[in-house]
Amino acid sequence: MAFQSSQASETAKTPVPDTLTWTVPFGVGGGTDVWARFMSHWVGESLENHPAIVINNVPGGGSITGANLFYSRARSNGAEMIVTSASTQYPAMLKDPRVRFDYSRWTPIIAAPTGGVVYAQSSMGDDPKKVLEHLRQHETKFGAQTPTGLELPILLAFDMLGLQVDPVFGMRSRGEGRLAFERGEAGIDFQTTSAYFSSVTPLVKSGQAVPLFSLGVMNDDNVIVRDPAFPDLPTFSELYLAQPGTSRDDMAYQVYHKFFASGYALQKLLLVPKDIDASMLETYRDAAKKLAKDPEFLEAARQRIGPYDPVTGDVAARQLEAAMQMSQERRQWIVDWLKQKHDIRVVTQ
């Protein structure tokens, strides 16, 4: 019986093409590009025929240009895939008028979560409680990239905790934001986990920075829990829900949760058009599952892209669907919040 079924699926399987093209809608050397290049090596290895994987960088429009191009041109023959990140997911959630791609027509093969930590100058106080109290009383600066990018949930978090943080936009990377913090121009900063370990830990050790909270990670029930990389740090959710009169049902918390899910719990995604051959999709997903258990890969991944295990196949697809669905009401809420709080006009369709 078992023998028969395996043979049946064997014959039905469509072979994987010899060359796969991954569209990366970002420039060379950035976070998503490095992730894609790292993954392409391992995904190529884990597939039986070891296909050559070509990375096609199409930068522009904060990743919208490349994603649009992929959406309109890519054939669903299984040879074409796209790598996206928070900066691709957010405009789709906000219905940016330039967005012509649709995540419901793509399906993920493998996804990488990330976490992150918010920290502040130690001149504001020597323990997190004192610093938070200081930040509620005194305005401070935060070097950010764009109002609708990776920092959107962070800005929301500051407001929900009652911190008086004034963002200065126009940083070209989170690294530049950290430089502004190290120069003393910014009082508070945020880094994703791997950058935090390499560049902020020394600042904490030397007494210049105080970690305040982590963003946490999403568990299988879609609840944010403590980040295993920072077991001693409270999560933002803990701090928020500890305030009187708050609950998980608050509009602000719901919106935060959505953006956290799509931007952090699924920060980097490898997707294919949904209508590719079903058996080929299965081959890809099996390879991804195998990869997610491969100790050699996990070791290399921990070193290079952070301490979180990848999410694969159906689980990733379910999470993505939940994260990307944004009700009109919630969308309008965040647009109004940006206008009111930071005087930023976001155009939505």
Add this chain to the structure above:
Amino acid sequence: MLESMISGISQILTVSHLLYMCLGVSAGLLVGIIPGLGGIAGMALLLPFLYGMEPGLALGMLMGMVAVIPTGDTFASVLMGIPGSSSSQATVMDGFPLAKKGQAARALSSAFLSSLCGGVIGALILTVFILMARPLVLGFSSSELFVLTMLGLAMVAVLSGGQLFKGIAACGLGLLVGAMGTAPATGEFRLNMGIEYLFDGIPLVVVGLGIFAIPEIIELMIQKSSIARDQAGLGKGWKRGVQDVWQNRGLVARCAGIGSIIGTIPGLAGSVVDWLTYGYASRTVKGEKHFGQGDIRGVIAPEAANNACACGAMVPTLLFGVPGSGTAAIFLGGLLLLGLEPGVSMITTHLDLTYNIIWSLALANILGAAFCLLLARPVAQLTRVPFALIAPVITMLVLFAAYQATRSLGDWYALIAIGAIGLLFKQAGWSRPAFLIGFVLAPGAETYFYQSIQFNGLAGFMRPGVLIILSLTALALLYPLGKKLLARRRNTASEKTATASVVEKTKPTWGVVDMILVVGMLLIAALSWYDVRDISFIAHVFPMLSIVFLGGGALAVAIQIRTEGALRVEQPALQGLCWLAGLLMVVVVASVLGFISTATLGSLLFLTFVAKSRWLTIVLITLGIVAFLLGMQSLLSLHYPSGLLDALIFPAS
């Protein structure tokens, strides 16, 4: 520390390390020599080798590539007047005029030799500096960065060659074009006329090619000559270039010093340093000056600086993980792929690897420059070939390069639009470099101004670093004025006769091109004002300022022409615009039929009917073009616009 240095040296002097480095250097030269390709293409070439390699060897290979990209792109700058990349913009200023005078070999050999010296000096400075660079890098706040961009903009005065108002108007136009896209402070869109291509603004490669290369190509077409009109000089060129560098060794050292310090400041790096050192050289050197018309020191200064700058850019990359330049960003990506996280640990726990990187940089600079020096003379012979024969090749290269910017057809149309501006500017004697400087510095000027105000308020402008840079800027602006005044007081009489003979004034009449430009600029200023009037204050204050420069400059030019008369400049623009229209047709055909077929057809037709060459030449050149395009396509997995014909003939694309 000494131990790490020795370990670093022993790592790079192994056979395997040298072999991998040669591989990197060859890749770097290939992508450096072909205009439009940069680190992206290099990365695509090297990446397959990167995995599973020992980090020391992989670093050597990466360094080899990163170090020679600003060396190889000099070929395009000198031979074709095409700025190969952002770091060779200023080299065009005097390099191309030298090539026209038949001194391409001289220009190339001194460029490569000063690149070599610059790279080695930069690496030497870096060896000591890396250990104590943190406070300096952290000392440059957004306020200092802002005034540095002001220092860069002050170079407009130097480069507009006595025509200050034209220079200001050109710079204002550049600033305005540079402000297209999104406002850094709010993310609002502006000046994009609803065209999706313009949402990101126009890429630097396209602007550089449009403003410099297109007018040169068209001029050569009109004159039907070879690039080197003056046939003398090539014979002794190589030796002469070496002597030039030796005679200007002080200049080389100073420019390398400036380059490596500016390089360490993240965010500015390559785009300003060549103009700063060019301006510096044109102000400070002694003796007769022919800057802009083929002064060898105008080649030596920026070339020494840009390789040193590539070294300096490693400081923020290694110490902070914040790339100091475009190529440094590629290098950073490579480091992360190798599992090396840059940061403080690079000098605490990985000091030997850090020295490996620095000295690989020096060694790669030597290797790269040596290869180029060997090539310089034979390649310079190309400038004697009648231009009609190489026109299809260069046109194809320019289109190829422009299309690599964002790989959208918009790149071609933007190229032609900027080309039209360049053509008019060139023919009426408006400063093209001033336009380019405005364009290059616009994003930095705006972002740093806004950030500086937000972070530090007005107090930011009282910081000592800011005051020092501001006084340097003032000095750069006032120095020639003071010198002129002094000279005038000394002998008023001889000065007067001198100016009278140099500036040949005509009756107060308008040149047609001047009129088109002034009216066009005022129109653009008005339309831009209309476009940005509605967006929030912090998003429109910078475009408004550019409009003031543009409109004010144009008005001043109009008044100046009215009262003092125009400077007599040859303005036969009509013929040039016809050639430009021809190029536009080529682009339209290419987007319908496909790039490869159009390049093939165009070359065949052009060589047969315009150049009237022999059939063997026609076939060889056309085959060369096709081979190049197909080769690049498979080697670097590039895509071209594939229209109706390409899809049939070259299904691989």
